[in-house]
Amino acid sequence: MTKYTANPLLWVLFLVLAAAVLVVVRQRKAAAALRQEISGLREHYTDLEHHYTQSVASAQEQADEATKTVLKSAMRTLQGLAAEQQLILSRLQDKYGESVILQDLLEVDHTNSQFGRRAQSIAVLCGGWLGRHRDVASVYDVVRSAQGRIRHYRRVEILSQVDFGVSSRVVEPVALALAELLDNATSYSSPDTVVEINIRTVPKGVVIVVDDAGVGMNDEERARAQRLLTTERVSGVGGLGNPPQFGLAVIGVLSERFGFEVSVDSASPYGGVRSVLLLPHELLTGMPERRTQPPAASAPVAERVPAPAPAPLARPAAQPAALPAAAAPAPAVESYGSTEDGLPIRRRKRPMAIVPPTESAPYGAPAAPAASATRSGEQTAAILGAFQRGTRSGRAIQRDDANQTTSTRGASSEGHEFS
């Protein structure tokens, strides 16, 4: 053993070994430290990444929010202007109803309605103002309102009606959603085809079925449409694609917010798309009453129609269902409320016609000859009286005319003298 210990080589070997061990231990330690550092860094990195995505998302959200706010108020202004213009147009149409300008006024009105609808759609996507509050309206009128908001409204045909009203809260949203459906239907079908609307009652409420004769949608498009309508609601105006497609996104938002259902997943019998808008019972009411001119005009006319039997038959089914109380021949009611201008509405006591029905009585053909054969003295007196009144009023008018002409003639001659 001692001979080994004396060997310096062994000592050297020992030293080298010790050094190696030391180095290895050191390296190990360094590696461990490095590893820790790496994992720390990695953690930090993921942390950063997370924060980054978060802040990007929030920045985007903020930007979206800002865009939405700006668009919302801008659209609100536009909607207000469109509404104002619509009122002006209504007034003009009343004022110039007799002239040929009317035709052009109606055109302008149509364009204005489309413009208003566009603004409304964008406003809806931005969570904004939907428009003016409406009165309860019949389903039929809401459909026609929607019809008026699209470009090709002439191609839309309403084939059936129901006796239901739409509650005031959803008149505007339903009209807007339906307008978007009709817009799609008319834009994706050829210009010489008709878009049909059927309104039907179903156990769950009322459905409005829109059939177009276009090319329809493939499965992918249909799936996308259904997603837009049900789950994947668009918020804001981002993600509408380019060119932006508002229609389904708007309908999706509206149907969620107001509680009606829209589906576009079936094919129409004409090969195009069949879209169905379901109005549940909560959104329906009875038929609205006519605002002005309640039955004042129509009911008494029907009462006075000479033929007793066919008259009730001839009364249209469209007489508001919710009206029976008012429509019933109330005894001796002189006034039916007042018009918009506050003037009392009088109940007509005789038919409106200036020429009484004779041989071609509209609904009373069989009754008329019999009545004339057995004319009572009282009737004869009434007829003669009417004749006399008539001639007298005729003469009175003529005299007035004569006075006027002479006076104007006098005036004009005076003018000539002065000039």
Next chain:
Amino acid sequence: MRAGGEDFEFEPADLVRAYVITKGRELPDEQQLSLITLVTAAPQDGRRPARLTPEEQRLLDICSAGYLSVAEVAGHTRLPLGVVRIVLAALAEGGHLLTRPPVPRARNADKDLLEEVLNGLHRKFG
């Protein structure tokens, strides 16, 4: 307009616009349907066709008791006169309405002719 509230609202315009009621038809020409043309509902056997719009139904109701002038019919509705004329023309085209040209205004008898007759009578009998 309502003051105060967030919703500034105009009084709402009509829900159904006039051009939808006319279905985009053109104004009828003056000869076909003037203000003083007389209209009345055509005699119907039994029920009226169901596919008339409420406005058409109402106009038929108004005209159902005998001849009325177009101007008078329009007076009983809230619609602009031209719109009423368009709808009435459409109804007439569809055979739901009969029109009758206005009664021509009575003219004064020709004075010369009367004088001639008088002279003739004088010659013959006087």
